[in-house]
Amino acid sequence: MTPIGPEEFKRGMRAHAAGVTIITTTDAGLHGGLTATAVCSLTIEPPQLLVCVNRRAHAHDLIRRSRVLCINVLAHDQQALAARFAGQDGVDGEARFGIGQWTTLKTGAPVLGGSLVCFDCEVIDELPTTTHTVFIGQVVAMSAPLPGPPLLYADGTYADIAPRPLSDRRRR
Numbered sequence: 370m371t372p373i374g375p376e377e378f379k380r381g382m383r384a385h386a387a388g389v390t391i392i393t394t395t396d397a398g399l400h401g402g403l404t405a406t407a408v409c410s411l412t413i414e415p416p417q418l419l420v421c422v423n424r425r426a427h428a429h430d431l432i433r434r435s436r437v438l439c440i441n442v443l444a445h446d447q448q449a450l451a452a453r454f455a456g457q458d459g460v461d462g463e464a465r466f467g468i469g470q471w472t473t474l475k476t477g478a479p480v481l482g483g484s485l486v487c488f489d490c491e492v493i494d495e496l497p498t499t500t501h502t503v504f505i506g507q508v509v510a511m512s513a514p515l516p517g518p519p520l521l522y523a524d525g526t527y528a529d530i531a532p533r534p535l536s537d538r539r540r541r
């Protein structure tokens with residue numbers, strides 16, 4: 370069957386609200402990072418996540434070489450950082466780290482202060498697709514989760530939401 374076209378697909382994906390992250394890495398003293406919503410938990414035991422990174426992103430080859438990455442889950446007030454790491458303010462490469470408070474956990478990949486949580490990962494596998502590589506990260510360290518509204522991307526724009534349970538059912 371013929372797949373639907375890219376514009377139709379993008380219209381559909383606008384309905385899929387997603388949390389915004391910054392994926393960072395470090396290789397031989399060079400730092401790289403990009404804003405990403407294609408991030409998903411894979412397994413709990415072992416703790417693994419997957420991230421989809423465009424091969425054209427500057428950080429892509431750094432991740433392939435270093436085999437480490439950190440997933441920084443953004444808070445609602447970190448929109449300027451999301452724009453910076455999406456290249457929306459024209460700043461590239463290492464210079465992107467000029468805003469924000471950066472530290473490290475275990476792998477050396479940059480960890481962003483004020484994020485709701487940061488997952489520090491070793492890359493244990495990768496799957497090439499047409500334009501993106503799916504990297505599987507095993508979580509080797511995690512920052513203490515902070516309370517507060519997440520930064521979301523929905524309907525083609527940044528948004529925030531204060532989580533408000535629709536029922537008193539316990540979460541997973």
Ligand SMILES: Cc1cc2nc3c(=O)[nH]c(=O)nc-3n(C[C@H](O)[C@H](O)[C@H](O)COP(=O)(O)O)c2cc1C
Nearest residue numbers: 403404405406407421422423425426427455456522
């Ligand atoms: C809200 C949002 C989500 C994004 N999600 C992804 C993603 O999941 N994977 C990806 O490769 N690029 C994603 N991008 C695009 C990258 O952030 C952007 O292409 C970035 O500039 C790549 O880094 P570079 O400029 O160093 O190449 C997203 C951009 C935005 C604004």
